[in-house]
Amino acid sequence: MRILTFTGKDAFMTLLNPIVTKCPHCGSLMSDYELMSYTVFHSENYSDGKSDNGIPDEKMVSICVECRRPFWRNDAILPGGDHGEASAGLPFAGDINEYLWDFEDNRQLQRIGFYKGLLDDGFHDSDEKEAYLRTRLWWAVNDLLRYRRRWMPPFRPRLILEAIRHNRMNRRLFMSYRQLMQKNLERLMFLYIKGGDADPLYLANMYREKGDFAKAAGIIAKSDSKKDVFFRLLVKRIRRRDSMVFEIK
Numbered sequence: 001m002r003i004l005t006f007t008g009k010d011a012f013m014t015l016l017n018p019i020v021t022k023c024p025h026c027g028s029l030m031s032d033y034e035l036m037s038y039t040v041f042h043s044e045n046y047s048d049g050k051s052d053n054g055i056p057d058e059k060m061v062s063i064c065v066e067c068r069r070p071f072w073r074n075d076a077i078l079p080g081g082d083h084g085e086a087s088a089g090l091p092f093a094g095d096i097n098e099y100l101w102d103f104e105d106n107r108q109l110q111r112i113g114f115y116k117g118l119l120d121d122g123f124h125d126s127d128e129k130e131a132y133l134r135t136r137l138w139w140a141v142n143d144l145l146r147y148r149r150r151w152m153p154p155f156r157p158r159l160i161l162e163a164i165r166h167n168r169m170n171r172r173l174f175m176s177y178r179q180l181m182q183k184n185l186e187r188l189m190f191l192y193i194k195g196g197d198a199d200p201l202y203l204a205n206m207y208r209e210k211g212d213f214a215k216a217a218g219i220i221a222k223s224d225s226k227k228d229v230f231f232r233l234l235v236k237r238i239r240r241r242d243s244m245v246f247e248i249k
């Protein structure tokens with residue numbers, strides 16, 4: 001299935017491969033897809049590795065449409081190659097994004113709670129899965145600051161005040177997750193280094209966000225990507241002792 005989508009002046013192509021998954025809890029069959037390849041013409045990339053490019057996030061955790069329990073998608077794919085015909089007519093597997101649709105007000109907090117809950121329950125059975133959940137938890141907490149309201153309408157005091165209030169509240173919420181963030185980052189760094197081949201810029205950013213600026217500076221000094229935009233932006237923020245997530249541009 002080839003899908004070409006245009007959103008404004010940005011275009012991307014995605015190649016989707018239909019699959020069938022079976023819920024390990026209740027045995028329900030669901031249709032889903034694998035993302036085969038895509039070309040991105042525009043994306044917003046952030047220091048914590050998250051990209052917003054309009055492509056559906058490569059999701060590893062599905063939610064059963066019947067029993068509403070989460071499961072690892074790749075472990076639940078039915079054997080056999082082409083699932084095109086078998087998947088037709090089956091309900092589509094849910095994921096955290098659809099599940100959060102029920103929570104108008106505190107979607108961001110629900111997302112944080114979802115990943116924290118899976119980690120607390122020991123939902124993962126490998127380093128790779130743990131790293132996936134910890135990265136998603138990290139991104140979810142950062143989302144509180146990542147998506148601050150920046151758009152200011154031409155002199156509409158009420159809306160401007162609302163945006164300021166919203167940003168302040170999110171800042172407070174973010175600070176309330178500080179301890180969780182640091183513990184999560186510590187474990188994530190451990191897994192990242194253990195996995196080998198750690199990207200020094202990415203690792204330096206993890207130390208920066210954790211508030212360990214000396215260690216971040218030490219790692220980044222050894223980097224050989226000094227011409228990189230990310231490098232320059234990172235050095236600036238480590239010097240300023242700024243631990244916030246930022247857009248790389």
Ligand SMILES: [Zn+2]
Binds near residue numbers: 025027028
């Ligand atoms: Zn189920």
